[in-house]
Amino acid sequence: MKELKIFGIVAVFTLILYWGVEPFAHSQMHKHVEGHGLVYDGKADIKEASKDRKEIEKKFWNDVAQISKLKGDPVAGEATFAMCAGCHMKGAANMGGVTPPSLDHAGAIYDKNFLIALIKDPALATNVAHKYPVGGTIAHPMGPVMTMVTAPQDIANVVAYLKAKKAGEVTPKEAYIEACSRCHANRYGHLTQLGEIPKTKSNIKTGQDIGALKYKEKVAEEQASLAEYLGTLPPDLSIMIRARNEHFMHVFVENPQSELPGTAMPRTGLDKEGMEKVMAYLEKTGDPSKPKREAVGPWVLLFFFIFSILAYLWKKSMWKGHH
Ligand code: HEC
Numbered sequence: 001m002k003e004l005k006i007f008g009i010v011a012v013f014t015l016i017l018y019w020g021v022e023p024f025a026h027s028q029m030h031k032h033v034e035g036h037g038l039v040y041d042g043k044a045d046i047k048e049a050s051k052d053r054k055e056i057e058k059k060f061w062n063d064v065a066q067i068s069k070l071k072g073d074p075v076a077g078e079a080t081f082a083m084c085a086g087c088h089m090k091g092a093a094n095m096g097g098v099t100p101p102s103l104d105h106a107g108a109i110y111d112k113n114f115l116i117a118l119i120k121d122p123a124l125a126t127n128v129a130h131k132y133p134v135g136g137t138i139a140h141p142m143g144p145v146m147t148m149v150t151a152p153q154d155i156a157n158v159v160a161y162l163k164a165k166k167a168g169e170v171t172p173k174e175a176y177i178e179a180c181s182r183c184h185a186n187r188y189g190h191l192t193q194l195g196e197i198p199k200t201k202s203n204i205k206t207g208q209d210i211g212a213l214k215y216k217e218k219v220a221e222e223q224a225s226l227a228e229y230l231g232t233l234p235p236d237l238s239i240m241i242r243a244r245n246e247h248f249m250h251v252f253v254e255n256p257q258s259e260l261p262g263t264a265m266p267r268t269g270l271d272k273e274g275m276e277k278v279m280a281y282l283e284k285t286g287d288p289s290k291p292k293r294e295a296v297g298p299w300v301l302l303f304f305f306i307f308s309i310l311a312y313l314w315k316k317s318m319w320k321g322h323h
């Protein structure tokens, strides 16, 4: 009886510690941040802007809202898209520290308002304007678009074109590559910042894989230029979804500044579908054995169930006649 009481007291205190203190300490150390529901209307940006930037943000997001109301013409937008394709073509070279991503599924993964904002002013849209002080000498690498596609109707048209022609089915991997891969490697997905790691072979006589060495050199150069552009090399995302919880991932990717003020990671402007696809891919590389594990679970339980019955029957038969 005494043991039972002691056990009870220990159990109660353990539970208080487990449920009460740890989550409480955690919530104090990591401020809980809410997302914006993947709505890109600038409300949060205006609220968080410093005094001297408030008016700039207000005017910018107001302009975006006006363009958003225009009816875009996808056919006219296709002609304008040639300006984008000049930088965003297949096999594009690194410019200003980063390689422009493929836009093949841009209409499927990015929010319409975000795309309008991005063409109007890439630094403001992606919430990294703090990196480009007014009157400074560095410019956002996509900055030239601000002199190429300027009329509100042209912006509406090209976004209508993306939404109509560059949408379609997109796999989790394609979404991830277009939205994240230019900055983040994913070792378990066999991806570097330059894309899929090519298959190469060692020389039979020397044992050296010259193709792999050359590829490594190219990746190292790309990473050095990214580190120069962003101030740090973005981390490998293979198992990031296990290190960070899902809520953090969503809020961080929606607006990196909300979790890491001053970070160089841009807001990526994913819409609901884009976010789901990217997270599905990170889930897959971060925990590839999850589906298998879940499939095995019921069999393990069944095994223990049958084993318990057998053990019980065995015990009964062994003790038969001993009492
Ligand atoms: C233009 C480059 C760029 C792109 C594109 C980009 N990131 Fe990042 N990301 C960074 C940088 C730089 C950091 C490091 C942040 C820091 O330490 O300030 C980072 C950090 C992160 C982190 C770690 C945060 C932490 O707590 O340490 C996660 C998670 C992340 N990125 C997810 C993503 C996902 C998912 C995508 C695609 C939807 C993406 N990133 C696209 C540049 C980028």
Ligand code: HEC
Binding pocket: 081, 083, 084, 085, 086, 087, 088, 095, 098, 099, 100, 101, 103, 106, 110, 118, 119, 126, 141, 142, 143, 144, 145, 148, 149, 158, 179, 182, 266, 267, 268, 269
């Ligand atoms: C001068 C070259 C250039 C032009 C012109 C250009 N872009 Fe970009 N774009 C870039 C670069 C470089 C990046 C990567 C920036 C980064 O990661 O920081 C980028 C990124 C993007 C992204 C990804 C944004 C994100 O948040 O992940 C989209 C979408 C995009 N561009 C669309 C367009 C569209 C649409 C046009 C035409 C209206 C266009 N771009 C014109 C260079 C360009």
